[in-house]
Amino acid sequence: MLTKxxxxxxxxxxxxxxxxxxxxxxxxxxxxxxxxxxxxWKNNRVGGDSYLxxxxxxxxx
Numbered sequence: 350m351l352t353k354x355x356x357x358x359x360x361x362x363x364x365x366x367x368x369x370x371x372x373x374x375x376x377x378x379x380x381x382x383x384x385x386x387x388x389x390w391k392n393n394r395v396g397g398d399s400y401l402x403x404x405x406x407x408x409x410x
Contacts, residue, residue: 361402
């Protein structure tokens with residue numbers, strides 16, 4: 350189970366690098382990394398969740 354993200358605001362989500370690492374170490378097939386696939390961090394609900402901005406350790410991405 351992925352570590353709970355630190356905070357979620359209406360306009361952005363806040364993560365730490367451990368959240369990113371836990372998401373990325375999951376073994377996925379190459380097809381999972383297609384847009385809106387399970388490996389697409391920007392669109393995955395435990396990742397960027399389609400937000401335009403995320404904060405990782407107080408740095409916007």
